[in-house]
Amino acid sequence: MPVTSEVDRPETAPDGPALPINELFASLQGEGVLAGVPSTFVRTSGCNLRCWFCDSYHTSWEPTHAWMAVDEVVAAVDERDPDHVVLTGGEPTIHDESFELLRRLDDDYHVTVETNGTVVPPADVPIDLASISPKLATSTPTPERPPAGVAPTAEGDDDGAPGVDAGEWTERHEANRVDVDALATLVDRYESQLKFVVTGRDDLPEIVDLVERVRDAASVPVPDHEVLLMPEGQTREQLAGTRTTVAELAAEYGFRYTPRIHVDLWNDAPET
Numbered sequence: 001m002p003v004t005s006e007v008d009r010p011e012t013a014p015d016g017p018a019l020p021i022n023e024l025f026a027s028l029q030g031e032g033v034l035a036g037v038p039s040t041f042v043r044t045s046g047c048n049l050r051c052w053f054c055d056s057y058h059t060s061w062e063p064t065h066a067w068m069a070v071d072e073v074v075a076a077v078d079e080r081d082p083d084h085v086v087l088t089g090g091e092p093t094i095h096d097e098s099f100e101l102l103r104r105l106d107d108d109y110h111v112t113v114e115t116n117g118t119v120v121p122p123a124d125v126p127i128d129l130a131s132i133s134p135k136l137a138t139s140t141p142t143p144e145r146p147p148a149g150v151a152p153t154a155e156g157d158d159d160g161a162p163g164v165d166a167g168e169w170t171e172r173h174e175a176n177r178v179d180v181d182a183l184a185t186l187v188d189r190y191e192s193q194l195k196f197v198v199t200g201r202d203d204l205p206e207i208v209d210l211v212e213r214v215r216d217a218a219s220v221p222v223p224d225h226e227v228l229l230m231p232e233g234q235t236r237e238q239l240a241g242t243r244t245t246v247a248e249l250a251a252e253y254g255f256r257y258t259p260r261i262h263v264d265l266w267n268d269a270p271e272t
């Protein structure tokens with residue numbers, strides 16, 4: 001495993017290339033330019049960031065997973081026989097074995113990779129759509145903004161669940177959340193979308209500035225319709241509080257709006 005891995009590999013892991021898999025399921029792509037397209041999702045565990053709002057808490061703050069050989073993952077995808085595969089996480093690109101999986105899936109599927117855009121894969125790694133979600137300042141966890149859904153403890157420790165210390169991650173998340181050169185390399189190399197999680201109007205100046213910096217560093221154009229604003233919200237109720245504002249901001253700034261149709265349809269149920 002690479003040194004960047006956020007999960008340990010136990011002795012019981014399969015021999016050969018293997019990945020920590022949190023879930024593997026068929027659903028509809030819920031976000032972005034392919035929203036609505038039937039897809040098989042492969043969700044790896046482990047992340048190099050810690051967004052306070054992470055809707056995949058059990059891949060980041062408290063990672064859980066079963067180890068699957070890359071061969072087994074390919075077989076599980078083949079069994080579902082989709083046209084589209086989505087590799088997500090956690091952050092799938094922190095695992096070298098994800099690159100092997102992408103090479104194996106290339107011939108048979110359209111593969112989207114959901115990534116926070118902090119890691120550039122080796123140059124030979126095939127990706128049909130890089131779905132890049134750079135993280136804004138409002139994603140950073142603090143003791144006042146611990147992981148969503150984790151209540152402060154009775155002792156007044158506001159970092160939430162045992163073993164979860166939002167404050168410990170503040171600096172590390174802040175230092176690593178944006179790498180403009182990595183973002184520019186990804187958009188240069190792959191068909192891409194930049195999909196920002198928006199918590200409110202105050203996020204927009206940072207988005208405009210970051211998009212400009214990526215445009216300056218990239219060799220290809222980044223048209224406004226490849227810049228997507230996605231409302232923050234893990235549940236229908238939370239989304240109801242953000243989506244109209246975010247849709248109006250997209251119209252005002254000329255960016256694209258993306259719904260989270262899986263949340264509308266299935267709320268925060270696993271394997272959706």
Ligand SMILES: C[S@@+](CC[C@H](N)C(=O)[O-])C[C@H]1O[C@@H](n2cnc3c(N)ncnc32)[C@H](O)[C@@H]1O
Pocket residue numbers: 047053054055056088089090091092114115116117132133195197230231232233234
């Ligand atoms: C769980 S992340 C995994 C991939 C990668 N780590 C990333 O952040 O792009 C999948 C997608 O969900 C988005 N996301 C996570 N939590 C969210 C929330 N509370 N509201 C809206 N989008 C969220 C991320 O920004 C990303 O686009």
Ligand SMILES: Nc1nc2[nH]cc(C(=O)O)c2c(=O)[nH]1
Pocket residue numbers: 027028029030031041056086088089114262272
């Ligand atoms: N239906 C559905 N669509 C998605 N698009 C991106 C997702 C992700 O978690 O990366 C996701 C997800 O978790 N479910």
Ligand code: SF4
Pocket residue numbers: 047048049050051053054055056059060089090091116
């Ligand atoms: S980068 Fe992605 S997986 Fe990691 S904490 Fe943020 S939303 Fe969750």
Ligand SMILES: [Mg+2]
Pocket residue numbers: 055056
């Ligand atoms: Mg999701």
